[in-house]
Amino acid sequence: MNSEFWTAALALLGTLIGSGGGILVSNKLVNYRIEQLEKKVDKYSERGDETIKELAVTKRDLETAFIRIDELRDEVHKIKK
DSSP states (O other), rough: OOOHHHHHHHHHHHHHHHHHHHHHHHHHHHHHHHHHHHHHHHHHHHHHHHHHHHHHHHHHHHHEEEEEEEHHHHHHHHOOO
């Protein structure tokens, strides 16, 4: 009975150590991956501000181009008459 007890105790201890170690390693991996994702989000957030500014400039330039197209269209109509 004594040897059965120690065998069971060692099996329990091995299970606890193995499970605990697996949980710790898994937790470290998850934390590492979260940090990497946060870095990517920060990178895209910074780029997002630049993109919004570029989009505003593009919108302004496009509006200017449409105005010029309308002016040219009016000139063509005047020439045709």
